[in-house]
Amino acid sequence: MFRDGLLAGKRVLITGGGTGLGKSIGRRYVELGAELVICGRRGEVLQATADQFERELGARIDIHACDVRDAEAVESMMVRIWENGPLDVLVNNAAGNFLARTERLSPRAVDAVIDIVLKGGAYCTIAAGRRWIDAGRRGTVLCILTQSALVGAPFTVPSAMAKAGLLSMIRSLAVEWGPKGIRLVGVAPGPFPTEGAWSRLMPKERHREPVENGIALRRVGRHEELADLCTFLVSDNAGFITGEAIVIDGGKWLQGAAGPSAVNMQNWSDETWENLRKPKS
């Protein structure tokens, strides 16, 4: 889909890039020539991803063990990254989430999610943005949201709140930093199987029917599909897109809005449809 070397010359930091979707996005970026930096809390996970990419793609990537909830740790990571050259792209992907009844959440539980997603996203964005602005450089920030940033999500309320906050950051900074050549964009994925998300959000009790039945396209997402969208959005081809978040959910949220009767009507027989055409006396 993309020409070889599309991202050559771009240095990209993906937070939480050692696992799951961040890892898949990073793989695609490396395949297209980007210089990749990843961070996360667990150094051994980052090292395993770096070893795998070196083995499979022949690419060396830069890793930083960093908890994005810690503003000082983020700042010192950015200092170390910039010592080897500026970033061109920041992908705010690190996240925490779990299912819980909101009225039972402790303050620490609320903080655990909001601090990773919202504060971590803000710390990384400000640290990169300040450097771009001081140096008069262009830059791009891509935030991995979820469709719940747009429609809410019962039982994962801190995550939905935090992602909605990131969406507000994207829209606000698109205007504030636009004149300086900095773009901010987002993607709002529906379900994409990963160990991190599935182990926390998809217990067998949750779905009486397969999760696919709640999605208009009747399947979950493929990592390559998200990675391709994330590639386009950070590439120069998307240079006129800013302040926008693109939903990539196979029609899940619209299916939810249409309600269960839309699912039911898919299964009506020809006879039922024909009977509806007959005039009622």
Ligand code: HXC
């Ligand atoms: C209620 C919980 C809880 C749960 C933790 N807590 N899990 N409360 N239900 N299931 C509470 C703890 O009791 C504690 O509060 C507080 O949260 C902090 O817990 P810790 O375990 O100390 O936190 P920490 O080690 O910092 O771990 C953060 C975490 C964890 C968010 C809780 O799950 C994590 O590390 N997640 C990172 C990866 C992740 O979540 N990936 C999924 C992303 S998927 P007390 O008061 O007891 O001390 C995603 C999809 C979005 O975002 C939408 C999909 C459709």
Ligand code: NAP
């Ligand atoms: P994941 O594999 O659990 O990814 C989360 C990553 O964030 C991990 O690599 C984790 O590494 C890192 N992280 C967590 N807390 C951190 C912290 N405090 N500091 C630095 N890094 C931290 O889950 P995923 O499914 O790939 O999720 C990736 C992104 O996609 C998230 O933004 C998520 O909200 C979004 N998303 C996923 C889905 C889905 O269906 N999978 C749907 C919608 C949106 P460490 O634990 O080592 O820190």
